[in-house]
Amino acid sequence: MSDRFLLLDDRFVAETENLKLELGRPKKSPRNPLFSEEFFADPPKRWEARYDNLYPNVIYDAEAGLFKLWYNAFIRDADTPLDERPHRPYDVEEGRVDGLLYAVSHDGLSWTKPNLGLVPFEGSTDNNIVISSDTRGIHGVGVLEDPADPLPARRYKAFFRSIPGRRMAVAFSSDGLHWGEAVLWPEHNAVGDTHNNAIWSPDLGRYVGITRGWVGSADEHVRMVLRTESEDFVHWSDPVNVFQGKDTHDQIYSMPVFRVGGSYLGLPAIFHKGDQDAADWDTVDTELAWSPDTVSWHRLNPGEPLIPRGEGSYPDGAYDCGCIYAAAALLVGDTHYLYYGGSNGLHNGWREGSFDLATLPRDRFAGYAAGRDPGRLTTAPLALGEGGVAVNVAISEGGSLRAGILGEAGRFLEGFGLEACDPITEGGLDAAVSWQGRPGALGGRSVQLVFSFQGATLFALAGR
Numbered sequence: 001m002s003d004r005f006l007l008l009d010d011r012f013v014a015e016t017e018n019l020k021l022e023l024g025r026p027k028k029s030p031r032n033p034l035f036s037e038e039f040f041a042d043p044p045k046r047w048e049a050r051y052d053n054l055y056p057n058v059i060y061d062a063e064a065g066l067f068k069l070w071y072n073a074f075i076r077d078a079d080t081p082l083d084e085r086p087h088r089p090y091d092v093e094e095g096r097v098d099g100l101l102y103a104v105s106h107d108g109l110s111w112t113k114p115n116l117g118l119v120p121f122e123g124s125t126d127n128n129i130v131i132s133s134d135t136r137g138i139h140g141v142g143v144l145e146d147p148a149d150p151l152p153a154r155r156y157k158a159f160f161r162s163i164p165g166r167r168m169a170v171a172f173s174s175d176g177l178h179w180g181e182a183v184l185w186p187e188h189n190a191v192g193d194t195h196n197n198a199i200w201s202p203d204l205g206r207y208v209g210i211t212r213g214w215v216g217s218a219d220e221h222v223r224m225v226l227r228t229e230s231e232d233f234v235h236w237s238d239p240v241n242v243f244q245g246k247d248t249h250d251q252i253y254s255m256p257v258f259r260v261g262g263s264y265l266g267l268p269a270i271f272h273k274g275d276q277d278a279a280d281w282d283t284v285d286t287e288l289a290w291s292p293d294t295v296s297w298h299r300l301n302p303g304e305p306l307i308p309r310g311e312g313s314y315p316d317g318a319y320d321c322g323c324i325y326a327a328a329a330l331l332v333g334d335t336h337y338l339y340y341g342g343s344n345g346l347h348n349g350w351r352e353g354s355f356d357l358a359t360l361p362r363d364r365f366a367g368y369a370a371g372r373d374p375g376r377l378t379t380a381p382l383a384l385g386e387g388g389v390a391v392n393v394a395i396s397e398g399g400s401l402r403a404g405i406l407g408e409a410g411r412f413l414e415g416f417g418l419e420a421c422d423p424i425t426e427g428g429l430d431a432a433v434s435w436q437g438r439p440g441a442l443g444g445r446s447v448q449l450v451f452s453f454q455g456a457t458l459f460a461l462a463g464r
Contacts, residue, residue, distance in 0.1 A: 399455020
């Protein structure tokens with residue numbers, strides 16, 4: 001178990017009083033959109049006909065100082081000019097072809113789509129395609145970097161739906177560019193028409209894959225999140241439904257997952273499909289969910305997006321007014337990079353796609369907020385290590401936070417009560433808690449902490 005605890009995970013919280021659990025507020029980059037489809041650019045990239053919700057997969061290579069992105073696109077699709085689209089009915093083009101594309105960035109903002117010379121497209125390999133369904137049918141590819149794999153040829157892993165094989169499949173690469181043949185799942189299968197993604201779970205000692213299935217009748221089927229696991233990334237368990245929305249208007253389209261401290265977080269894309277009279281019909285919002293084990297999932301503040309869609313509607317609305325599909329959050333320094341595929345129209349309509357960014361301070365996905373009146377939070381027993389404790393807290397003007405350490409019979413340890421705590425009046429990601437100048441060394445014991453605060457939001461705590 002990590003000694004970094006997100007308080008949105010209710011395993012770590014025993015009791016709250018006069019507090020509200022609120023989502024964090026990611027800031028969209030003023031540089032958005034970072035890049036867009038270039039089918040109609042000058043010169044055109046004809047293989048970027050339409051982003052397939054982009055389904056972005058981003059890693060940061062610290063040694064190279066390089067952000068690396070794999071994104072999904074339809075490299076063949078309808079070519080209706082942009083100015084004609086609002087006046088024509090939308091229809092899915094026959095003969096769509098999927099591709100996995102690659103881009104890089106030194107700062108996470110300015111991106112280059114390199115000419116890789118790997119995959120032929122219309123007689124040329126002068127493009128940034130790394131896999132095309134013309135040759136090895138793919139759909140909804142998730143990419144995992146796995147530096148712990150002892151086989152260099154398997155450092156990069158792809159998790160996807162094979163179109164010609166009509167089965168889930170995987171592929172391997174030493175560099176993320178040159179990929180081996182698709183390996184079909186030998187035992188089980190899933191619908192998988194989504195952003196398939198996988199992680200290594202250190203708690204379980206195996207890989208966990210997230211894909212999709214359907215439940216209900218043909219007229220009112222509802223998308224659901226399927227979970228599968230594997231020890232070798234080839235043989236996968238029978239996928240099991242672990243998470244689904246409330247109804248046909250509240251479906252989970254995809255859910256990239258990642259680990260933060262001792263918790264697993266998911267970014268479910270909520271597809272509003274059922275009620276055609278609803279203002280949000282056929283749009284997609286990205287929310288926040290958490291899990292202790294990748295099996296049991298809990299949706300935080302259902303109906304409230306973590307990354308809100310932009311204003312307006314197609315064709316004059318914001319670049320992300322229609323749909324938002326997030327990548328797994330990426331921590332670089334003290335900032336979570338929340339990359340996402342945005343689009344300016346309905347899911348089943350004309351829309352132009354883009355690659356976008358929102359950022360969030362470390363661990364501030366959700367926190368307990370107190371207003372003018374003091375609130376109180378008591379933790380579950382936590383092992384915070386040998387040293388003291390630090391809190392991740394945002395404090396408004398005039399706000400403050402104090403803490404106490406509980407001993408036996410629910411009493412504060414002598415000298416470590418709320419009144420003895422030095423008040424914290426300025427927020428920080430690692431604000432040290434002290435009692436009359438002492439850090440409160442915990443000696444590796446499991447202890448309960450009580451926090452009293454006002455005009456502040458408490459997100460997480462950790463050992464020092």
